Amino acid sequence: MKQLLLITGMPGSGKTTVAKIIGEQGFPVVSMGDAVREEADARGIGGNILEMSRFMVELRKELGEEAVARLVDKKIEKVDSNFIVVDGARSLREVEYFRSKKDYKVTIVGVLSPLRLRYSRLSGRNRPDDPKMLKELEERDRVELSVGLGEVLALSDIYIINEEDLKELRENVKKKILAPLTSRFRRT
Amino acid sequence: MKQLLLITGMPGSGKTTVAKIIGEQGFPVVSMGDAVREEADARGIGGNILEMSRFMVELRKELGEEAVARLVDKKIEKVDSNFIVVDGARSLREVEYFRSKKDYKVTIVGVLSPLRLRYSRLSGRNRPDDPKMLKELEERDRVELSVGLGEVLALSDIYIINEEDLKELRENVKKKILAPLTSRFRRT
Numbered sequence: 556m557k558q559l560l561l562i563t564g565m566p567g568s569g570k571t572t573v574a575k576i577i578g579e580q581g582f583p584v585v586s587m588g589d590a591v592r593e594e595a596d597a598r599g600i601g602g603n604i605l606e607m608s609r610f611m612v613e614l615r616k617e618l619g620e621e622a623v624a625r626l627v628d629k630k631i632e633k634v635d636s637n638f639i640v641v642d643g644a645r646s647l648r649e650v651e652y653f654r655s656k657k658d659y660k661v662t663i664v665g666v667l668s669p670l671r672l673r674y675s676r677l678s679g680r681n682r683p684d685d686p687k688m689l690k691e692l693e694e695r696d697r698v699e700l701s702v703g704l705g706e707v708l709a710l711s712d713i714y715i716i717n718e719e720d721l722k723e724l725r726e727n728v729k730k731k732i733l734a735p736l737t738s739r740f741r742r743t
Numbered sequence: 744m745k746q747l748l749l750i751t752g753m754p755g756s757g758k759t760t761v762a763k764i765i766g767e768q769g770f771p772v773v774s775m776g777d778a779v780r781e782e783a784d785a786r787g788i789g790g791n792i793l794e795m796s797r798f799m800v801e802l803r804k805e806l807g808e809e810a811v812a813r814l815v816d817k818k819i820e821k822v823d824s825n826f827i828v829v830d831g832a833r834s835l836r837e838v839e840y841f842r843s844k845k846d847y848k849v850t851i852v853g854v855l856s857p858l859r860l861r862y863s864r865l866s867g868r869n870r871p872d873d874p875k876m877l878k879e880l881e882e883r884d885r886v887e888l889s890v891g892l893g894e895v896l897a898l899s900d901i902y903i904i905n906e907e908d909l910k911e912l913r914e915n916v917k918k919k920i921l922a923p924l925t926s927r928f929r930r931t
Contacts, residue, residue, distance in 0.1 A: 696898065704897060705893025707893075711857065713857060714904050714906070718902070
């Protein structure tokens with residue numbers, strides 16, 4: 556039995572930081588974003604974050620809604636650990652794909668930050684109100700929501716709000732995820 | 744200028760409790776669910792919560808995605824206050840409807856509770872694992888998500904996690920909503 560912790564969150568919410576904090580404790584992390592980038596590389600497609608987001612949507616159209624989950628699962632199967640963090644779940648179909656596997660136990664972690672704070676972070680606190688920048692951030696949100704990220708967030712098992720500093724985020728992750736875990740799972 | 748605080752959250756998340764806590768401080772609350780029920784009454788339609796949820800979907804098909812926002816807005820226009828709590832926003836089209844009105848300033852509050860806790864509450868802590876009950880709870884979630892509730896949650900301006908007791912919820916609402924408010928808005 557493998558316990559999968561699927562981390563979901565909007566761009567700039569800090570989901571990858573949450574995955575890293577758990578990873579620092581010795582738990583393996585696989586990234587759904589990395590799987591998309593590797594697939595893009597294999598096809599000779601390059602691009603910025605927004606273009607990668609769009610490629611992710613294309614990939615789903617081409618290979619099915621659970622396409623990225625399948626790519627990531629090939630990595631998960633090779634990981635020798637009974638607890639694995641999966642960074643970047645984006646649709647209920649992905650969640651269902653993992654839940655359909657009998658030897659996986661799936662927990663969804665929703666990472667949340669207020670919209671203004673996400674936009675400040677994504678723009679490097681550099682003019683998030685600039686109309687061009689704002690338009691790009693809104694488009695990025697729209698692409699993520701079009702895949703179904705909002706539904707995964709809405710049905711999460713654990714919520715982490717990330718709206719203060721890294722210290723508070725670490726404390727939240729420790730209290731809500733690591734403390735219940737470390738007693739139950741061996742580290743790699 | 745009217746400041747609208749749109750409260751969103753999945754069934755059992757505690758969004759109405761959050762609205763009530765703010766209402767106790769003298770701020771007017773209008774309920775989108777009440778508006779749907781009143782419209783159902785006017786049409787001679789009765790029903791349980793799940794049936795009301797489905798009627799809400801029908802109403803949107805019939806009158807447009809922002810149907811419930813329009814019904815609620817008739818109430819808002821009559822309220823003599825520059826700060827109004829709107830309980831139960833469910834789609835970005837509703838949010839856009841309110842944002843399109845020049846004299847409204849809109850803030851979205853997303854209320855979140857872990858899925859198991861929501862199901863425990865909704866089943867009255869009475870066998871949420873009973874397959875029939877579980878099926879009904881999942882169907883209720885699906886209806887809400889079909890309207891777009893997940894997207895509103897994902898784009899919220901303020902997040903409140905409701906996973907402890909009422910005391911903690913009150914403290915959260917006080918800290919994140921009431922404290923910044925009471926200095927800026929008069930009470931009715």
